[in-house]
Amino acid sequence: MIDALHTHRPRIVVIGGGTGLPVILKNLKNRHVDIAAIVTVADDGGSSGILRNYINVVPPGDIRNVMVALSDLPQLELDLFQYRFKSSDQFFAGHAIGNLIIAALSEKRGGIFDAVQILSKMMKVDGHIYxxxxxxxxLNAEFSDGTQxxxxxxxxxxxxxxxxxxxxTNDDSHKPEAVQQVVDAIMNADQIxxxxGSLFTSILPNLMIENVGDALKRTTxxxxxxxxxxxxxxxxxxxxxxxxxRVLNQHLGMNFINTVLVNMKEVPPAYIDHKKWNEVSQPVKHDFAGLRAMGCRVISADFLELKDRGAFHNGQEVADELLNLIGRSPDEE
Structure with a gap:
């Protein structure tokens, strides 16, 4: 299998949303791999949420950040695409220029998918964004107390x-469905x-689209x-x-996760600014026995990057390990 992988650019599909996804994609870019990013469309916060409420488009924020991560445009143009208007600009307050462009093109093309493919070419994206x-x-949730x-x-x-x-879907008239290119990317991938990212709000919304979940259960x-x-x-x-x-497996009704990357570097408690990063509370606890009981291969290493008084993944270390897993040296061109 490894020899076969060396005859083509390994196909890596990255699924998610939020701030973690662009970090991984940026570090996989220019590493002689064929990247496809499948991005959540269930975000309802910030500029994305406002645009969604006003003109009923797919929230563009996560897609915008992924596009920048994979773009080959000069930094000045990327900075302009990412520019967010100040609160004093009442009409445009809080909106990122890239969000407005994606929303406009989505409205013009009658959907987000074709709009993103066109804009990907304009942005000189190295890879595929779906x-x-x-x-x-x-996104809907049922809590442990039975409420929804x-x-x-x-x-x-x-x-x-x-x-x-x-x-x-918005009108609940039909089941959510991914376009065929998304399913094909999953089925043809060497690594997914x-x-x-956020387990319930960035990762699972993608998997809960029926034909996406089915493809993940069938892919090799x-x-x-x-x-x-x-x-x-x-x-x-x-x-x-x-x-x-366990939560991921339960949502798809089978043990479909093969490999888990686990950070082993200790997070200094005094370093974390809990007020600034109020969405984090404590390091995730280790349970290697529990992972292996579900048939997972566990890769534990120092994947930690401390910055801005928060704990994040070191994108380069993670990308190196992903390449190692498909039998390609991180230094190989």
């Missing part, structure tokens, strides 16, 4: 233990990467989960790595 669906989806709630922001703010999540690719370094307020308090994987 919105998980061609329409906005609404809709909306990503509301779910995480509820402060309850999440039992399960699912996605619905989930995370890092190695499915790698990058476990979060820190627990997340409103989602994964007191979780172990095995708890994360």
């Amino acid at each position: 919105p998980a669906a061609n329409e906005p989806l609404e 709630m809709s909306g990503e922001s509301e779910i995480t703010a509820a402060g309850k233990l999440i039992k399960r999540v699912w996605v619905e 990467v989930l995370g890092p 690719a190695d499915i790698v989960y990058i476990c979060n370094i820190m627990t997340q307020k409103g989602e994964t308090e007191n979780f172990t790595e095995a708890d994360h994987v």
